[in-house]
Amino acid sequence: MAELTYDDFKNRINIQDLLVDAGYQLNRRDGLRYPSYVRMDSNGKRVRGDKFIVTGNGLCCFQPPEVKNYNVISFIKEHPHLFSEYTPGMNADRLVNLVCNRLLNNPIPERPSIVADRERAQRVFDINDYDRLNFRLNDWDSQKAFYPYFKSRGIKLDTQRDFHNNFFIAIREGKNGKQYANLSFPMQKPSNLGTYVGLEERSRANAEGKTLYKGMAAGTNATEGMWIANLSGEPLDQAKHVYWFESAFDAMAYYQIQKEQLVDTIGGYEDMQSEGSYKGAEEIREFKQELYDLENAVFVSTGGNPSIHQFKGMFAETNHAKHYIGFDRDIAGRTFAINFALTRAxxxxYSHIGENGKLVVVDAQNSKNNQEIDLHDFRFEDALKKLGIESVGERPAITDYMKTLRNPDDIFSGDTDYLPYSISSIYGKYETLSEEYHVATTSGYRLCEEDLKTIKENAQSQFDKYREELTKAANEYRERPGQIVYSPCDESYKDWNDQLLDKKMYTNEDIIETAIDGTDGEYREIKDDFEDNQKKEKSEEDSEEHKHHFRR
Structure with a gap:
């Protein structure tokens, strides 16, 4: 049988059949003029916000409120985790062939040698095929050229300057004789910095502020290569903090948000200190250290769906760093976070989305050992515990105590029964001296002032020692090598760039447009979600009025 092409797949596979295969079912409530497909949870209830609507021509679908059409091919490539054939890191074209041929009952044999030959025959990326326009710090004219690319994304000039070594405008002449210029984020292998293996590309925005093109340069090795912005300039093996995102824009947006918050917080403490109303020297030092760490961190973009090779390549070079996961808040981003943690451990x-909409993680060594992770009611730490990944790296002695903290920001709020012996013995001596001082000052038998002073000084000295050792252990726990921190954007947004732009998932405009163009059911769903968000924001605003401290 002749090998089927992408055109064959698009002509012969119905997008609705593909949605059903991906675990969705027809939502009859919305009628059949524009069929919609929804996912059901394990209790048979609709999963809110997880719906695809088939377009008028019946060839594509989109997921509101984002009006982005997917055909059979792009749907599989953008949602690989929905199909049982998918394994982390596999080639997207290979996945398309496996899924589509299965749906067409067209068995295809394994041909590893042919696949390998094709991969070797693929075009190799060459940076010399492009002319480059660089962002130069002391050249305002060179900086102005980047304005149309960053303006619509809310990325300020200060942020561009901090990342100026990690992007450029790549210019190339097409076969039609026209020149194409795209904002480009160079991709490298962690083991071979300085050699570009591809480009993550973005066009300038149109009049509506939308980026018309985003993708990879021809020949890009997106399996192993990634965008790596090492702000410190030091070797990767000296990195202490590594931040992961699906796009370079998200990385820069996160950096800008965090830096502005830290600068504002430091300024607020310094103002209070100058007025003499608050002694915040220690807090100021801590925030300045956070700012220094941020400005000297490594920021990574996988350029879309991350691969296992990208994870492992970076882990090999930054084994002792603390890793922060800033992937999108959608189902795919949560799947990537789980795959990240499993790879780190x-x-x-291998994993896939089950019929109930949950992520099924299967032990490759024992296929009977599998776990289901709810990606809708998602708690990253709970998912790690379920998968047997309580911690990554060596388990510090202070771990049990840190888990008892009633206030995560107060290291003294834990249960002292769980202190490690080295610190518990110090605390015990302090407690004994404190009790002795209390008895001496409250009992009927009064000691001389010199004896009382000695007991008090000894108790204070022992407490200072206890505080010093506990602080040291807590800091080592929080900065322990290999630690993973789940750092998605706020719940109202899809990704960090949307949060920077304050582009919430649902707005009044979405509701109005859907009421006019969409179905009644879709209108009700968006309206309910929007009103829930409004109530949540109002509650948060009311609670803020009662707070009198600076938020980090």
């Missing part, structure tokens, strides 16, 4: 696994 050196687990052998």
């Amino acid at each position: 050196d687990k052998s696994f």
Whole structure:
């Protein structure tokens, strides 16, 4: 049988059949003029916000409120985790062939040698095929050229300057004789910095502020290569903090948000200190250290769906760093976060979305050992515990105590029964001296002032020692090598760039447009979600009025 092409797949596979295969079912409530497909949870209830509507021509679908059409091919490539054939890191074209041929009952044999030959025959990326326009710090004219690319994304000039070594405008002449210029984020292998293996590209925005093109340069090795912005300039093996995102724009947006918050907080403490109303020297030092760490961190973009090779390549070079996961808040981003943690813990696994909409993680060594992770009611730490990944790296002695903290920001709020012996013995001596001082000052038998002073000084000295050791252990726990921190954007947004732009998932405009152009059911769903968000924001605003401290 002749090998089927992408055109064959698009002509012969119905987008509705593909949605059903991906675990969705027809939502009859919305009628059949524009069929919609929804996912059901394990209790048979609709999963809110997880719906696809088939377009008028019946060839594509989109997921509101984002009006982005997917055909059979792009749907599979953009949602690989929905199909049982998918394994982390696999080639997207290979996945399309496997899924589509299965749906067409067209068995295809394994041909590893042919696949390998094709991969070797693929075009190799060459940066010399492009002319470059660089962002130069002391050249305002060169900086102005980047305005149309960053303006619509809310990325300020100060942020551009901090990342100026990690992007440029790549210019190339097409076969039609026209020149194409795109904002480009160079991709490299962590083991071979300085050699570009591709470009993550973005066009300038149109009049409506939308980026018309985003993708990869021809020949890009997106399996192993990634955008790596090492702001410190030091070797990767000296990195202490590594931040992961699906796009370079999200990385820069996160950096800008965090830096502005830290600068504002430091300024607020310094103002109070200058007025003599608050002694915040220690807090100021802590925030300045956070700012320094941020400005000297490594920022990574996987350029879309991350691969296992990208994870492992960076882990090999930054084994002792603390890793922050800033992937999108959608289902795919949560799946990537789980795959990240499993790879970091050196687990052998494969995963897919089950019929109930949950992520099924299967132990590659024992296929009977699998776990289901709810990606809608998602709690990253709970998911790690379920997968047997309580912590990554060596388990510090202070771990049990840190888990008892009633206030995560107060290291003294834990249960002292769980202190490690080295610190518990110090605390015990302090407690004994404190009790002795209390008895001496409250009992009927009064000691001389010199004895009381000695007991008090000894108790204070022991407490200072206890505080010093506990602070040291807590800091080591929080900065322990290999630690993973789940750092998505706020719940109202899809990704960090949307948060920077304050582009919430649902707005009044979405409701109005859907009421006019969409179905009644879709209107009700968006309206309900929007009103829920409004209530949540109002509650948060009311609670803020009662707070009198600076938020980090």
